[in-house]
Amino acid sequence: xxxxxxxxxxxxxxxxxxxxxxxxxxxxxxxxxxxxxxxxxxxxxxxxxxxxxxxxxxxxxxxxxxxxxxxxxxxxxxxxxxxxxxxxxxxxxxxxxxxxxxxxxxxxxxxxxxxxxxxxxxxxxxxxxxxxxxxxxxxxxxxxxxxxxxxxxxxxxxxxxxxxxxxxxxxxxxxxxxxxxxxxxxxxxxxxxxxxxxxxxxxxxxxxxxxxxxxxxxxxxxxx
Numbered sequence: 001x002x003x004x005x006x007x008x009x010x011x012x013x014x015x016x017x018x019x020x021x022x023x024x025x026x027x028x029x030x031x032x033x034x035x036x037x038x039x040x041x042x043x044x045x046x047x048x049x050x051x052x053x054x055x056x057x058x059x060x061x062x063x064x065x066x067x068x069x070x071x072x073x074x075x076x077x078x079x080x081x082x083x084x085x086x087x088x089x090x091x092x093x094x095x096x097x098x099x100x101x102x103x104x105x106x107x108x109x110x111x112x113x114x115x116x117x118x119x120x121x122x123x124x125x126x127x128x129x130x131x132x133x134x135x136x137x138x139x140x141x142x143x144x145x146x147x148x149x150x151x152x153x154x155x156x157x158x159x160x161x162x163x164x165x166x167x168x169x170x171x172x173x174x175x176x177x178x179x180x181x182x183x184x185x186x187x188x189x190x191x192x193x194x195x196x197x198x199x200x201x202x203x204x205x206x207x208x209x210x211x212x213x214x215x216x217x218x219x220x221x222x223x224x
Contacts, residue, residue, distance in 0.1 A: 039174035057104035079104035
């Protein structure tokens, strides 16, 4: 809690800057790349505001950092699954079958200054959602699925879900490749190869529903 309050206090000093950055949506990536380097589940760096203990596949960290520099985000959940030491990361039992959270390739996002109602604090998050998915159910690569307005259990006042495109993979396993966009400071550049992007995998099969990790709860029909 103390860490969270410290983050909020620091955010208050730069909120105006963050809001200004979010005022105009970034253009979509001109190209994407497939990262074949070995994946690892790592803690989200402090440069990306997040809930204590949140982790993701390290291959999407540069994208998250790029997003955090341009939009006032706070990550509430990333990887949800077992850890090598026997522990657990993320929200236990909060996501639907086939969720990209189980592979560390999805994040749930709320405003840096939280609000449970759709107010001005969600402006930057809404712009981010529209940047990632300008048209409903047609996300911009490298995103595989975007959950926001129009998706059950998501949206302004609730949370934004972003999933990265990736190779078909089993639950709690690391994908052979992950699609990302060029971002300053991309790690493991020698392990990346730009090639024709394969067709994005279809939404994973599975029962409808599943409790999302967002603070207000709610049901997610797919992808979360």
